[in-house]
Amino acid sequence: MEDFQDIYEKEKEEDVVEKILLVDDDKFDRAFITDLLAPKNFSIDQAENGDQALALLSGKKYDLLLSDIYMPGITGIEMIQKIREVDANLQIILFTGHADLATAIEAVKLGVYDYIVKPFDPEDLIWRVDQALEKSRQVKLDLDARVELVERVNAQSERIRLIFYEAVQTLVNAIEAKDQYTKGHSIRVTQYAMWYAKHSEIPFEEASDIQLAARLHDIGKLGIADAILNKTGTLTDEEYNIIKKHPVTSYKILKPIMNDSILKTIRYHHERWDGKGYPDGLAGDLVPVGARIVCLADSFDAMTSFRSYKKAMTLDQAIEEIERCAGTQFDPGIVPGFVEAVRLNREQEELLTTVG
C-alpha cells in the first residue's frame, strides 16, 4: 500500500511532467509521434479532430499543442483561433502534409511557435518539441514573476494607503483640537456630503474624492491664530480676511499629496453660486460640483450645530434657510436632492434611536 510520502512524491512528479496534446485525424501519425516522444516521459493526450481537442483544452492545462492543420471538421487554424480567445500563451507546433504559404502566415499571426512539413524527421521533431517546451517554461516563469510583482505592489499600495489615512486623521484631529465647537465638524460634513452623493448616485470615484475633500476642507485653519478662530464677538475686517485665506492654505498644504479633483473641491468650498464667495469669486458651473456639495454640507452643519454665540437651528429651520439661499449661495440644482437626502437619513436615524 502506498504511504503518504509515496502519494506526495507521485503527485509532485505528475505536476512536473509536461503535458502535450496531440491532434491529428491520422491515427498512424498519432502513434508514430507518441512512440517517438515516449522516452521523454511526457504526458500525452490524443484527439482526432479540432472539436475533441477544444473539449480537452477546456478541462486541462497543457504545455504544448501538437496539431495537424487539415482534419475533418474545423481546421487546425480555426481551432487555434478559438484557443487564442482564451489562452494567449499556449505553445503550438503545427504540421501539415503540404507547405502552404498563406496558412503559414496565418499560423505566425496566431503566435504558433513552429510549423513542420510532413514527413517528419524524427530527430528534428524531438528537437523542436524540446525547444517549444523550453519556451513554455520561460513564459510560465515570466507569468509567475509578474503575478508576484503585482501582489507585492498591491500589498505596498495598501500599506501606503493606510499610513496616508492615519496621517489624514491626525491632521483633522489637529484642527478640531484648536476649537472645541468644531469637534466632529469634518466627520459630519463628510457624512452629509456622502448622504447626498449616495442619494444622487454620484459615481464611486467622484464620491471618494468628495469624501476625502470634505474630511480635509478646513485643514488650512491650522494656520489661523486660536484667538481669531475662537472669537465669540464680531470679527474685524482684518480678522475676517485672515479666516478667508484658509481654503487656499488647505489647498497649498495638500497640493503635494492630493489629486486635482480633491484640491479644487477644497480650494472652492467657500465659493457661492452667485459669485460672491471666496477665494476667487467663481460663479455657477465654474465652481466644481464637489465644492458646491461640500459648501452645502458645511453650511448645513454650521446651521445645525451649537456655537458659543448662537443656538443650533432645528432641521426644518436649516432646510428653510438652505431653500431660501438656493440660487444665491447654493447651487439650485443640488439643493432639492440634498434636502431629500438629509430628511431621509435623519428619519432613519430617529427610527433607529426609537427602536434602540
Ligand SMILES: [Fe+2]
Ligand atoms: Fe471652510
